Amino acid sequence: MVSLGQRVNFWIEDAxxxxxxxxxxxxxxxxxxxxxxxxxxxxxFWLLLFFLIPFVIVLKISFSDxxxxxxxYQPLFSWASERVLEIKLNFGxxxxxxxxxxxxxxxxxxxxxxxVSTLLCLLIGYPMAYAMARSGTSIRNILxxxxxxxFWTSFLLRVYAWIGILKNNGLINNxxxxxxxxxxxxQMLQTDFAVYVGIVYSYLPFMIxxxxxxxxxxxxxxxxxxxDLGCRPWEAFVKVTLPLSVPGIIAxxxxxxxxxVGEFVIPALLGDPGMLMIGKVLWTEFFNNRxxxxxxxxxxxxxxxxxxxxxFLQRAQEAESGGVHR
Amino acid sequence: xxTSTRDPQLKFEPWKDPDAQPYVRIERVTKKFGDFVAVDDVxxxxxxxxxxCLLGASxxxxxxxxxxxxxxxxxxxxxxxxxxxxxxxIPPYERPVNMMFQSYALFPHMTVExxxxxxxxxxxxxxxxxxxxxxxxxxxxxxGQFGKRKPHQLSGGQRQRVALARALVKxxxxxxxxxxxxxxxxxxxxxxxxxxxxxxETLGVTFIVVTHDQEEAMxxxxxxGLMNHGEIVQVGTPTxxxxxxxxxxxxxxxxxxxxxxxxxxxxEPSYVRIExxxxxxxxxxxxxxSSAPGATVWAAIRPEKMQMSRDRPEGNDNWTxxxxxxxxxxxxxxxxxxRLPSGKIVRVTQPNVExxxxxRVTWDEQVYLQWDATSPVVVTK
Numbered sequence: 001m002v003s004l005g006q007r008v009n010f011w012i013e014d015a016x017x018x019x020x021x022x023x024x025x026x027x028x029x030x031x032x033x034x035x036x037x038x039x040x041x042x043x044x045f046w047l048l049l050f051f052l053i054p055f056v057i058v059l060k061i062s063f064s065d066x067x068x069x070x071x072x073y074q075p076l077f078s079w080a081s082e083r084v085l086e087i088k089l090n091f092g093x094x095x096x097x098x099x100x101x102x103x104x105x106x107x108x109x110x111x112x113x114x115x116v117s118t119l120l121c122l123l124i125g126y127p128m129a130y131a132m133a134r135s136g137t138s139i140r141n142i143l144x145x146x147x148x149x150x151f152w153t154s155f156l157l158r159v160y161a162w163i164g165i166l167k168n169n170g171l172i173n174n175x176x177x178x179x180x181x182x183x184x185x186x187q188m189l190q191t192d193f194a195v196y197v198g199i200v201y202s203y204l205p206f207m208i209x210x211x212x213x214x215x216x217x218x219x220x221x222x223x224x225x226x227x228d229l230g231c232r233p234w235e236a237f238v239k240v241t242l243p244l245s246v247p248g249i250i251a252x253x254x255x256x257x258x259x260x261v262g263e264f265v266i267p268a269l270l271g272d273p274g275m276l277m278i279g280k281v282l283w284t285e286f287f288n289n290r291x292x293x294x295x296x297x298x299x300x301x302x303x304x305x306x307x308x309x310x311x312f313l314q315r316a317q318e319a320e321s322g323g324v325h326r
Numbered sequence: 327x328x329t330s331t332r333d334p335q336l337k338f339e340p341w342k343d344p345d346a347q348p349y350v351r352i353e354r355v356t357k358k359f360g361d362f363v364a365v366d367d368v369x370x371x372x373x374x375x376x377x378x379c380l381l382g383a384s385x386x387x388x389x390x391x392x393x394x395x396x397x398x399x400x401x402x403x404x405x406x407x408x409x410x411x412x413x414x415x416i417p418p419y420e421r422p423v424n425m426m427f428q429s430y431a432l433f434p435h436m437t438v439e440x441x442x443x444x445x446x447x448x449x450x451x452x453x454x455x456x457x458x459x460x461x462x463x464x465x466x467x468x469x470g471q472f473g474k475r476k477p478h479q480l481s482g483g484q485r486q487r488v489a490l491a492r493a494l495v496k497x498x499x500x501x502x503x504x505x506x507x508x509x510x511x512x513x514x515x516x517x518x519x520x521x522x523x524x525x526x527e528t529l530g531v532t533f534i535v536v537t538h539d540q541e542e543a544m545x546x547x548x549x550x551g552l553m554n555h556g557e558i559v560q561v562g563t564p565t566x567x568x569x570x571x572x573x574x575x576x577x578x579x580x581x582x583x584x585x586x587x588x589x590x591x592x593x594e595p596s597y598v599r600i601e602x603x604x605x606x607x608x609x610x611x612x613x614x615x616s617s618a619p620g621a622t623v624w625a626a627i628r629p630e631k632m633q634m635s636r637d638r639p640e641g642n643d644n645w646t647x648x649x650x651x652x653x654x655x656x657x658x659x660x661x662x663x664x665r666l667p668s669g670k671i672v673r674v675t676q677p678n679v680e681x682x683x684x685x686r687v688t689w690d691e692q693v694y695l696q697w698d699a700t701s702p703v704v705v706t707k
Contacts, residue, residue, distance in 0.1 A: 221431040222431050224418070227417070228419070229419075229496070230420075240433060
């Protein structure tokens with residue numbers, strides 16, 4: 001079976017291969033350009049175009065002064081005279097982030113919310129991924145499909161649907177009142193609880209899929225070996241399965257934690273309007289205050305916050321595995 | 327052969343001692359997977375300090391039998407006793423049995439030392455004692471300097487020895503080895519066979535080895551249990567299995583053999599004469615066969631027990647004419663494929679004693695093939 005992604009890759013490779021084999025291609029090959037190199041360069045080109053260049057623009061704006069104009073910031077480079085290029089770097093935006101404790105609190109609260117959500121996703125997702133990986137082949141594919149199925153509906157719509165479930169005269173409260181469990185509706189919407197429900201629900205597949213991929217390829221004779229050497233089933237899980245699934249756990253946690261830190265839609269729709277999340281602060285700075293330089297500084301700081309620990313983690317993992325896996 | 331490495335003064339043959347109790351007793355064990363009968367009513371007694379080989383083609387049930395001894399599979403019927411204790415319902419983690427897996431199943435996230443220490447830690451043994459036993463064991467399998475390596479940093483042969491050390495360090499009553507040498511190349515395999523025997527003799531642990539490789543079984547074992555379609559076909563020493571096969575299947579499974587289908591024409595207590603379909607002269611065998619006269623039998627003659635000559639043999643039986651069709655020179659010996667007048671192809675091996683090859687039989691030459699009256703084995707099934 002060839003996955004769709006692979007097939008798309010083959011098409012691209014075919015198309016690019018045709019270019020390389022053409023007379024123009026002879027010239028290209030002389031410069032060391034092959035079909036393979038071209039295919040490999042596509043994602044890099046994509047990232048350059050849609051990630052690195054926008055980031056450089058944001059970085060640039062974060063060092064400029066705001067002004068009431070269009071665009072709402074002063075240029076970084078200007079000609080002081082005919083031959084003197086003036087570069088004005090304004091670090092004030094970053095200083096502002098440190099001075100005003102609103103930003104600190106928003107950052108910390110976002111990290112807390114994302115951290116707790118990630119932990120909840122792991123606790124819920126691990127048993128699900130484990131059960132999927134250990135079930136029969138035919139059931140396994142159905143279960144996998146069920147995990148992916150929610151992606152067929154828009155993310156926004158799914159979060160909206162939770163409003164209908166959680167609100168005061170929503171599904172849960174109405175059901176509980178009809179059953180006579182409660183007299184008054186429980187306030188669930190616009191609480192931290194609703195935000196956690198939303199984040200855990202939305203990001204759970206991102207935890208399950210890498211964990212499943214890891215657990216599924218595990219060699220089950222290792223568990224027999226553990227049993228043979230005196231491990232009860234749960235001991236074998238703790239001593240063999242769990243340590244071997246650490247790469248899957250890390251991948252899943254990063255896939256949940258990183259987007260959850262900057263999450264804007266879920267707290268905006270389900271959370272308390274007063275809840276401080278860095279994604280909301282960013283939105284407010286950008287659209288309500290129209291202070292693009294500060295908003296850019298917030299975004300850049302957030303990126304650094306996330307990238308640096310991830311790089312350390314990656315380095316540590318490489319050292320742990322000794323470079324090669326089995 | 328295994329016997330040659332043992333002390334010739336003390337013949338190790340507990341199965342011939344009527345008072346000896348088998349250490350491992352498999353009693354009428356059957357294992358079914360759905361409708362498929364993997365192991366069919368097998369009974370076996372294996373004695374202490376034996377190296378017992380379960381030999382058979384893939385799918386013959388040998389691995390399933392081994393896995394039932396380890397506790398990974400539960401017998402559908404029958405019981406298994408080890409050292410007098412009924413093990414049938416005991417889970418693998420409580421059995422005094424360890425297994426060396428075909429894939430070795432080393433824990434990839436642990437170093438060699440941690441792998442070997444795993445079972446001892448599981449037994450809550452004191453740390454200094456664990457360290458001592460792990461070091462001793464690694465020394466024994468000659469991996470003293472590799473303790474801190476991870477499995478993926480070792481060669482196939484080194485991994486095999488880690489797996490052996492890990493399985494032996496708990497001093498099990500019984501060590502199960504699933505195709506222990508299958509993943510090694512030929513040179514290393516021969517070397518490791520003798521190492522295995524030495525380690526087994528040093529530690530005195532009972533070994534049960536599963537293998538599909540008859541050469542491996544012949545070298546390693548004190549006795550072989552040959553399996554086919556879930557049943558034990560014959561149990562015996564390598565010599566017994568090779569020289570006294572009880573059926574055509576056994577004769578043909580172990581080594582190469584020329585089988586001649588025929589009819590008993592003379593059936594005396596001290597000799598028999600067989601009229602074979604493919605031979606003009608009858609086969610004369612110098613011992614009796616328990617079968618009715620006129621019954622269909624098969625005479626099996628090993629390739630090394632047939633001689634080629636250019637002179638017509640004397641007497642009226644145990645010879646035939648044949649034409650050389652093919653010669654395979656193997657160095658120490660040559661394999662000749664000869665065609666009989668009936669068209670049947672016969673295989674003969676001759677040791678290359680002399681270096682000079684001028685007088686050797688060559689292609690398309692007609693020769694006489696003969697054999698001793700002691701050579702043929704007569705089987706009735």
